[in-house]
Amino acid sequence: MRRPTSTGLAILASYCLCFLAIPSCTEGSAEAHLSKLDLGEAPGSSSATGAPQDPALQDPENTPRARLRLSGQLEGYLEPCGCASAQLGGLARRSFTNQQDRAYDLLIEGGNLGVGGSELDLFKLMTILQVLSSKESPYQALGIGPRDLELDPESLGEYLSIFDIPSIASDLRPKQGQTWPAKSQVEYELPSAKVRIASLALRAPEDAYQLLSPEEAWRSAMDGVADDCFRILLVHGSQDDARNQSKLEPRPDLIVSIGASHAEPPSTADEVDGIPLVFPGIHGRYLLDITLARVDGKSQIRRYRPIQLAGSRTAKGAMEDKNMQAVIRQHRFDVKEAALREVIAETKPRRAKSEYIGSAACAGCHPAASKAWRESKHAHAWQTLEDAESSGRYDWPVTFYPDCIACHTVGYGEVGGFVNPEKTPALLNVGCEQCHGPALDHIASQGKTLLGPVDPQTCTSCHNLEQSPDFDYASKWKLIEHGLK
Numbered sequence: 001m002r003r004p005t006s007t008g009l010a011i012l013a014s015y016c017l018c019f020l021a022i023p024s025c026t027e028g029s030a031e032a033h034l035s036k037l038d039l040g041e042a043p044g045s046s047s048a049t050g051a052p053q054d055p056a057l058q059d060p061e062n063t064p065r066a067r068l069r070l071s072g073q074l075e076g077y078l079e080p081c082g083c084a085s086a087q088l089g090g091l092a093r094r095s096f097t098n099q100q101d102r103a104y105d106l107l108i109e110g111g112n113l114g115v116g117g118s119e120l121d122l123f124k125l126m127t128i129l130q131v132l133s134s135k136e137s138p139y140q141a142l143g144i145g146p147r148d149l150e151l152d153p154e155s156l157g158e159y160l161s162i163f164d165i166p167s168i169a170s171d172l173r174p175k176q177g178q179t180w181p182a183k184s185q186v187e188y189e190l191p192s193a194k195v196r197i198a199s200l201a202l203r204a205p206e207d208a209y210q211l212l213s214p215e216e217a218w219r220s221a222m223d224g225v226a227d228d229c230f231r232i233l234l235v236h237g238s239q240d241d242a243r244n245q246s247k248l249e250p251r252p253d254l255i256v257s258i259g260a261s262h263a264e265p266p267s268t269a270d271e272v273d274g275i276p277l278v279f280p281g282i283h284g285r286y287l288l289d290i291t292l293a294r295v296d297g298k299s300q301i302r303r304y305r306p307i308q309l310a311g312s313r314t315a316k317g318a319m320e321d322k323n324m325q326a327v328i329r330q331h332r333f334d335v336k337e338a339a340l341r342e343v344i345a346e347t348k349p350r351r352a353k354s355e356y357i358g359s360a361a362c363a364g365c366h367p368a369a370s371k372a373w374r375e376s377k378h379a380h381a382w383q384t385l386e387d388a389e390s391s392g393r394y395d396w397p398v399t400f401y402p403d404c405i406a407c408h409t410v411g412y413g414e415v416g417g418f419v420n421p422e423k424t425p426a427l428l429n430v431g432c433e434q435c436h437g438p439a440l441d442h443i444a445s446q447g448k449t450l451l452g453p454v455d456p457q458t459c460t461s462c463h464n465l466e467q468s469p470d471f472d473y474a475s476k477w478k479l480i481e482h483g484l485k
């Protein structure tokens with residue numbers, strides 16, 4: 001378990017300052033948000049925006065309904081990396097959409113905002129919470145997932161309490177007496193219905209949290225709930241983890257599966273034992289709008305609309321919230337300022353026993369493979385980052401940002417892996433050892449210590465859904481093919 005570090009606390013302080021400096025955030029103080037979110041007032045239902053009324057609200061049957069805008073499993077994707085064209089997602093686009101299209105009563109973020117417990121994850125959490133609590137489109141519920149719990153409990157509790165997004169962790173009780181703002185449930189009174197929201201993490205580090213069983217957690221979260229209130233359950237984990245909750249009492253009206261089982265929302269809602277079940281997808285690529293209605297005592301989904309968060313085709317950055325762009329840009333510079341590139345480097349064990357030495361050392365014995373590599377794009381992957389930075393394609397220091405470095409260098413994050421261009425120049429680019437593993441022993445033994453075959457999955461760890469949407473091993477291998485010579 002990581003303890004809060006001095007860097008973490010320093011950034012906390014710097015973010016508070018920056019938070020105040022950004023115009024859209026000046027009213028983001030606890031008091032301002034709390035009064036806005038008082039129960040009884042319907043968040044997001046203001047007609048002052050002039051947004052067209054949702055047809056479901058004019059439904060003549062006058063059945064109770066709740067319009068929810070869902071997302072989850074952001075996993076630190078503040079914005080698309082730009083490695084491939086037309087990438088989806090990004091918090092600035094989300095914020096823009098939430099302000100332009102207000103056909104919702106509640107904004108709900110499922111959780112798993114980040115992917116680990118590093119300083120970078122803390123910096124990201126701060127940035128994400130800042131965006132989700134922006135006063136133009138504040139979130140009203142935030143589930144806490146197991147990935148969020150990889151952060152040290154003190155920092156997580158502290159960061160959550162700085163922002164006023166009601167956080168929910170129905171099955172978690174912190175063991176030590178740290179700050180813990182998360183509630184067992186939150187309830188809202190919407191124009192035509194009440195909703196109560198609970199969230200199950202299902203997994204948690206034992207040293208820091210007591211984990212309640214789903215049954216116990218749900219029962220206590222739904223204690224005293226009115227019969228006509230919509231009971232919404234956010235569940236973290238696999239699809240089965242979500243399906244397994246269908247027997248809970250009182251019966252949920254909606255189960256939202258927060259996890260990686262669906263990269264994007266399916267085209268229709270699913271159900272389990274008659275309970276609507278939805279998947280908002282991953283990495284903030286989509287928002288999922290649903291209207292939940294109750295007919296003859298049974299909940300059903302009236303409207304189901306995945307909203308793809310694509311950029312503008314004509315003007316770069318046009319369909320993004322400018323204030324949130326500024327928040328994210330500030331984050332990029334803070335990461336450089338705090339030297340997180342170096343802080344994150346060399347924090348994990350090396351993947352194999354040997355050491356990294358660099359691609360140049362292979363050329364003598366493998367001239368043909370080395371030539372093929374030099375002529376491939378992998379040999380220029382760092383230059384690509386430098387060019388992207390100097391050409392103004394990105395207006396922030398990409399060569400200092402850990403997420404970018406990880407796929408454009410060798411062994412970043414591992415002991416003996418890439419640190420920075422000055423300290424480890426031989427490990428710039430997607431070198432031989434990024435695929436074949438550290439090779440010092442192989443060389444010292446004149447090739448007798450074998451490296452072993454490369455798992456094709458190695459490719460898709462970088463050429464993934466986001467970075468290379470249409471990657472296919474057979475044809476891409478042809479482009480970088482090389483062998484023993």
Ligand code: HEC
Pocket residue numbers: 377378380381382383384406407408409430434435454456458459460461462463468473476477479480
């Ligand atoms: C460590 C991350 C990483 C791994 C692992 C990786 N690549 Fe790449 N690949 C990149 C990057 C980054 C680029 C773009 C480099 C540039 O344009 O500067 C790239 C570019 C390519 C290109 C050229 C662009 C294109 O799509 O035509 C091919 C082909 C390619 N990779 C094939 C592969 C294959 C096959 C594997 C697995 C054997 C693989 N890559 C593994 C990061 C990786």
Ligand code: HEC
Pocket residue numbers: 080081082083084085384385388394398401403404405406407408461462463464467468469
């Ligand atoms: C998960 C691995 C991964 C991460 C993280 C990553 N890249 Fe890439 N990047 C790739 C791969 C793979 C390609 C090659 C894509 C292709 O051509 O199919 C690429 C290509 C690129 C290109 C060339 C694309 C072009 O159109 O010329 C740029 C520029 C780039 N990345 C910048 C970045 C920046 C900036 C970041 C951080 C925000 C980043 N990358 C993070 C894997 C990654």
Ligand code: HEC
Pocket residue numbers: 357358359361362363364365366432433436439440442443446447448449450451452453484
């Ligand atoms: C001193 C010469 C020498 C150098 C330097 C060398 N290799 Fe090799 N390598 C060999 C020999 C000899 C073989 C054939 C071993 C066999 O098949 O028994 C080999 C085989 C391989 C193989 C296939 C067998 C295996 O190990 O899985 C890979 C992959 C490989 N080398 C990668 C590299 C990489 C990457 C580098 C640079 C980091 C490198 N080699 C540097 C001599 C060398």
Ligand code: HEC
Pocket residue numbers: 359362363366369370371373374378430431432433434435436452453454455480482483484485
């Ligand atoms: C993008 C990943 C990637 C990079 C970078 C890469 N290789 Fe490979 N290499 C492979 C794959 C995949 C194979 C196919 C054989 C296998 O599965 O191991 C292979 C095969 C080889 C083989 C033959 C292995 C055999 O048993 O036939 C050698 C030798 C080799 N590579 C050396 C190198 C050297 C030297 C470099 C750098 C100059 C390099 N490779 C860069 C992925 C890569």
